[in-house]
Amino acid sequence: MTDSTVTLNPIANGELPGHQVELGGDAPLCLDSGAILGPYTIAYQTFGTLNADKSNAILICHALTGDQFPAGQHPITGKGGWWELMVGPGKVIDTDRFFVISTNVLGGCMGTTGPSSIDPKTDKPYGLDFPVITIGDMVRAQAMLIDHLDIEKLFCVIGGSMGAMQVLEWASKYGDRLYAAVPIAGAPRHSAQNIAFHEVGRQAIMADPDWCQGNYILEGKRPRRGLAVARMEAHITYLSEPALHRKFGRRLQEREQVTYGFDADFEVESYLRHQGSTFVERFDANSYLYITRAMDYFDLAAEHDGILAHAFRDTKVRFCVVSFSSDWLYPTVESRTVVHALNAVAANVSFLEVQTDKGHDAFLLDEPVLHETLSGFIEGTVRHSGLAL
């Protein structure tokens, strides 16, 4: 087992800040599919200091296209982290007080083993030989990292969107290893509409000849156009219609008149094209396939004969479930389903629906009510746990 701080990033081909640890060499990961993975690498970042009794650790779980860089400068884009509003000294997730861990998920492309990693059996990138993974597998791998860090119990696991799925999985499978769980803008299972949107994105990638049946790295190509289309489509679902209207309406892009052509006449077109073209610089197309598939497969109740409450039986975890009123990708009804299941097992659960027109992406944005509520919840959990934090 080795723990290094520099490795090549398969996407940027540059050095990656933070840590990478090889796990599973002795006890490989048994995936839900039945496949065995090991050894494998988990890339992660930490912020703050672990206290003496190792009781102040918060695990942040990222969304589909997120990574282990919620705070600090991103190594590829050069921009701030994706959750900079939430994570840092004196912020809601206060790195002066907590030891914050953020991992790149299994199947990802920022240093954790995924389809763009080298398969030790062939010395070539896995491509489609990478086993299909699940949210359960992602969390299993995270739990092995938490073992490796010698942390028995996390203070909190928190995340939005796919991050919320991981939070629910943590609470269900490892309930005695966390005090608090904060699933934001998530769902206990992927809806037919969300599977459908993901499928269109995957088909867009696989339709790109430069995808090369998944072997584009070996072929020296990258399916940029297909991945950009997938990103553009997904990006629409992250916003709300009112947010798009407020941001862009029908405003024209640096012109007085429509051009009667297929250029980006409207600002919203130009914005989407930019979203697509910048995304392909930082994300791997096969990772997009694998991670969307993992989300599609997520169905927490299915493992319990369709009764979601059974996924949380006898839980001691304190929950704060959050949704956003204008989120149509993971609408409030999904979070309510979680809350009802938790109520059915008499769990300690707070529920907040933030009134906002910002859509799904609101979990990444400046939403004072969200931030105040989470600060209060964390404070309450500190008191309730009796921990000296």
Place this chain on the structure above:
Amino acid sequence: MTDSTVTLNPIANGELPGHQVELGGDAPLCLDSGAILGPYTIAYQTFGTLNADKSNAILICHALTGDQFPAGQHPITGKGGWWELMVGPGKVIDTDRFFVISTNVLGGCMGTTGPSSIDPKTDKPYGLDFPVITIGDMVRAQAMLIDHLDIEKLFCVIGGSMGAMQVLEWASKYGDRLYAAVPIAGAPRHSAQNIAFHEVGRQAIMADPDWCQGNYILEGKRPRRGLAVARMEAHITYLSEPALHRKFGRRLQEREQVTYGFDADFEVESYLRHQGSTFVERFDANSYLYITRAMDYFDLAAEHDGILAHAFRDTKVRFCVVSFSSDWLYPTVESRTVVHALNAVAANVSFLEVQTDKGHDAFLLDEPVLHETLSGFIEGTVRHSGLAL
């Protein structure tokens, strides 16, 4: 000016039932872009018999991917027409009583001049040399056909989705040439979200190398994969989340277990793939670009300093505006905007929001309340008009 009944269909390369008329040879069509088009061909179907005083004509306007075959067997798919529930003997649009006209829109690919037609200047398919058209241009061409048929005043113009845009354009620009207008599931302008969805579809087509910069016909290719992705994405927006859930939920496609792969595990994936692959057999990719662009450009108020009511000033047309409660592509608020504008000019307007979970596509489906309301509206218009129908 010639009027023939058989011409090659550019998509199916087979004979087209119905009529095709060459127009604009003497007075070409002046497009909104400033371009001139003529001569051009309009393909159309008629049902029923025009009465002696030519007062019983109903014009049906089709949606983005529709055509002039609302009833009867479709020449390519072999299936029934897209509005068979509505149009026929004894039906809401009663072909025993009315003379029903249905045209393929300008820019289309079912016999009306569009980007896959032969440009008389070059003897090659137009491709991207076809001028960008608008909803206004489509309606201008239809009005020339109505002239050609020597009909002074239509009893009614009716259509859903993009068809509703044409209906609104008819009522606004040719208000003295119709008694009644029925815009169903439409909008007075295209929202930022809808422009965004269209743009993703266009980018999917243009990303397909077989699109060949629009010259695929000359190159002997067709951008099937890109067009299928565009169709799949659009198809999601035509349904509602509850409809998708009811139809498919998370049911698996002819298997007991997920396969941990990228096959269509879920029924909804299989359904979408089928939608994509059948669509490319009957539709032209460049037509998809041009018609979506026309929809994006539609903004009826913009021509009147942003005041929609001015588009209908002094109108004598009777309106029946219809929306569907679960339509998120053209939500009820869009229809209400039309109703408010019509109220502001004291127009005769009925408004119906059909309570249904079937989404935008409800206008094509068996919705008894819709059918009863339209029957009543047509009856009322007959009485009000004093026509002996």
